[in-house]
Amino acid sequence: MKVALVTGASGFIGRHTVAPLLERGFEVHAVGRGNQPDVQWHAADLLNASDRRDLIAAVRPTHLLHLAWYVEHGKFWTALENLDWIHASADLFVQFAKHGGRRWVGAGTCAEYDWSGGGLLNEDAPLQPATLYGASKHALRILLQTLAHDFDISFAWGRVFLLYGPGEAPGRLVPSVIRSLLAGEPARCTDGLQQRDFFHVEDVAAAFAHLLDSEYSGAVNISSGAPVRVRAVVERIGEMTGRPDLVHLGALPSRAGEPDLLAGDASSLCASGFRARYTLDGGLRQTIEWWKRHNI
Amino acid sequence: MKVALVTGASGFIGRHTVAPLLERGFEVHAVGRGNQPDVQWHAADLLNASDRRDLIAAVRPTHLLHLAWYVEHGKFWTALENLDWIHASADLFVQFAKHGGRRWVGAGTCAEYDWSGGGLLNEDAPLQPATLYGASKHALRILLQTLAHDFDISFAWGRVFLLYGPGEAPGRLVPSVIRSLLAGEPARCTDGLQQRDFFHVEDVAAAFAHLLDSEYSGAVNISSGAPVRVRAVVERIGEMTGRPDLVHLGALPSRAGEPDLLAGDASSLCASGFRARYTLDGGLRQTIEWWKRHNI
Numbered sequence: 001m002k003v004a005l006v007t008g009a010s011g012f013i014g015r016h017t018v019a020p021l022l023e024r025g026f027e028v029h030a031v032g033r034g035n036q037p038d039v040q041w042h043a044a045d046l047l048n049a050s051d052r053r054d055l056i057a058a059v060r061p062t063h064l065l066h067l068a069w070y071v072e073h074g075k076f077w078t079a080l081e082n083l084d085w086i087h088a089s090a091d092l093f094v095q096f097a098k099h100g101g102r103r104w105v106g107a108g109t110c111a112e113y114d115w116s117g118g119g120l121l122n123e124d125a126p127l128q129p130a131t132l133y134g135a136s137k138h139a140l141r142i143l144l145q146t147l148a149h150d151f152d153i154s155f156a157w158g159r160v161f162l163l164y165g166p167g168e169a170p171g172r173l174v175p176s177v178i179r180s181l182l183a184g185e186p187a188r189c190t191d192g193l194q195q196r197d198f199f200h201v202e203d204v205a206a207a208f209a210h211l212l213d214s215e216y217s218g219a220v221n222i223s224s225g226a227p228v229r230v231r232a233v234v235e236r237i238g239e240m241t242g243r244p245d246l247v248h249l250g251a252l253p254s255r256a257g258e259p260d261l262l263a264g265d266a267s268s269l270c271a272s273g274f275r276a277r278y279t280l281d282g283g284l285r286q287t288i289e290w291w292k293r294h295n296i
Numbered sequence: 297m298k299v300a301l302v303t304g305a306s307g308f309i310g311r312h313t314v315a316p317l318l319e320r321g322f323e324v325h326a327v328g329r330g331n332q333p334d335v336q337w338h339a340a341d342l343l344n345a346s347d348r349r350d351l352i353a354a355v356r357p358t359h360l361l362h363l364a365w366y367v368e369h370g371k372f373w374t375a376l377e378n379l380d381w382i383h384a385s386a387d388l389f390v391q392f393a394k395h396g397g398r399r400w401v402g403a404g405t406c407a408e409y410d411w412s413g414g415g416l417l418n419e420d421a422p423l424q425p426a427t428l429y430g431a432s433k434h435a436l437r438i439l440l441q442t443l444a445h446d447f448d449i450s451f452a453w454g455r456v457f458l459l460y461g462p463g464e465a466p467g468r469l470v471p472s473v474i475r476s477l478l479a480g481e482p483a484r485c486t487d488g489l490q491q492r493d494f495f496h497v498e499d500v501a502a503a504f505a506h507l508l509d510s511e512y513s514g515a516v517n518i519s520s521g522a523p524v525r526v527r528a529v530v531e532r533i534g535e536m537t538g539r540p541d542l543v544h545l546g547a548l549p550s551r552a553g554e555p556d557l558l559a560g561d562a563s564s565l566c567a568s569g570f571r572a573r574y575t576l577d578g579g580l581r582q583t584i585e586w587w588k589r590h591n592i
Contacts, residue, residue, distance in 0.1 A: 078446055080390060083383065083387065083390075084383075086382070086383070086386075086435075086439075087379065087380075087382070087383040090379045090382075091379065094376060094379075129438070129442065132439075132442050132443065132446060135438050135439055135441070136439065138435075138438055139382075139434075139435035139436070139439050140435070142425070142435045142438075143382075143431055143432065143435050145431070146425065146426075146427070146428050146431035150374055
């Protein structure tokens with residue numbers, strides 16, 4: 001019996017992991033606030049040591065997908081809460097290992113890499129995080145990789161690049177453009193010449209479920225591997241909403257020091273057997289439809 | 297006024313940092329159990345969050361030399377206590393920064409480096425710790441370097457290589473050979489063909505005091521830069537104690553996978569202006585005399 005525990009299961013990515021895990025035959029336990037059927041929900045505070053112990057002792061997961069983290073938009077890059085999550089995550093790993101856990105997959109970030117040169121980064125690219133968030137994920141991966149060795153736990157680490165999709169925080173690029181255009185308001189953007197990697201959140205979640213059910217070892221980029229210019233994404237949203245006239249490219253200054261190309265080489269993920277379901281066009285269209293139903 | 301707080305101040309290295317810090321004009325506060333005059337001792341438990349806060353608020357150090365860690369001989373390589381010390385150290389750094397701290401020097405380890413190829417390693421050598429201890433120090437350095445940037449704290453990280461001297465844990469190589477020979481008992485050793493870097497503990501401590509009083513930024517090896525074969529050290533102890541006949545080189549099997557040469561390039565430390573006081577011969581002689589007085 002494969003028993004999966006998903007942390008952060010009601011988060012942007014987490015909520016989409018349940019369905020693919022059930023499809024793969026896992027008994028699914030989730031930490032968070034959700035209502036999917038066929039899932040056992042647990043209301044543990046993962047920053048609390050006794051909650052962590054009780055949770056693992058109660059569920060005794062064979063597989064753990066650890067997505068929970070401090071993700072407050074606009075704050076998480078530098079928040080000191082990142083430090084608490086390192087400690088909580090490492091301890092959760094130890095509890096998992098001591099209670100018979102076998103396979104752990106954690107969520108890393110493209111912010112672990114050195115961005116100064118940009119590029120289509122593969123997993124061997126230099127790791128030189130510029131933010132406390134990136135540094136904390138990098139530090140945690142180093143610790144968990146060592147603990148995995150010491151406790152003989154199968155371990156993988158998915159580095160998430162740019163993602164988008166229904167339910168994204170409204171302040172982020174794709175939803176903010178969609179909501180402006182749906183409201184008939186101008187979307188003021190930078191020139192958008194930089195190339196980035198947009199991966200649909202359901203594909204990100206499916207990739208994590210795939211990894212958890214595999215024996216892939218070590219770091220792997222969770223990315224489309226197909227960078228596009230940001231302006232192309234914004235322009236597509238303009239076309240799809242019928243309001244290309246409201247897209248004001250170049251209205252905002254570009255951020256200093258941003259590399260022209262920053263994307264994840266998806267060769268490793270692809271070689272592991274994962275295939276994405278969404279094209280960028282299909283994903284944007286679905287996201288726009290979702291905002292039409294959910295806009296407030 | 298320069299106010300230095302030393303953690304782990306009664307430890308093997310820490311106890312020798314007080315004198316050079318006083319010589320450099322610091323007001324010295326120390327965490328630990330010591331009795332040196334002109335030092336204010338504090339009995340804080342650094343693993344306790346409120347102790348950390350109270351300590352920093354009371355001392356308000358401008359300079360912090362963080363040596364405290366879990367160092368139980370034979371256990372520290374894999375102990376889970378390493379994880380607690382990462383968290384405690386990062387929080388201590390934040391408290392320090394929030395209370396007006398300016399300069400932090402932390403103790404790293406040669407175990408942060410990739411040892412598989414061996415060599416005379418400089419600070420740019422690949423970091424690939426094989427133990428939880430090395431991984432934890434590596435992870436902490438990544439976090440502190442980022443926090444130092446965010447809080448505008450001057451930061452250095454001294455990676456300690458092999459050290460020896462009075463007061464070393466009796467189970468380690470130099471004291472165990474000295475004590476055996478002083479007791480007239482055989483010292484059974486490996487063939488000792490591997491080259492290592494032996495640095496006197498008082499030089500290690502003086503190097504940390506020097507770093508704390510400098511503006512050196514980033515990682516720096518704390519090493520002699522002059523590797524010697526381990527058998528040469530053991531043979532010198534035989535000669536100095538007058539019992540070369542009791543040295544049994546090759547009586548124990550060599551550890552598998554140990555590189556022939558593993559030592560720290562000391563160019564950066566040297567370029568920073570630090571000069572060691574002890575020759576290896578002088579240091580061994582002094583250590584033998586110390587054991588003659590302290591052997592039990």
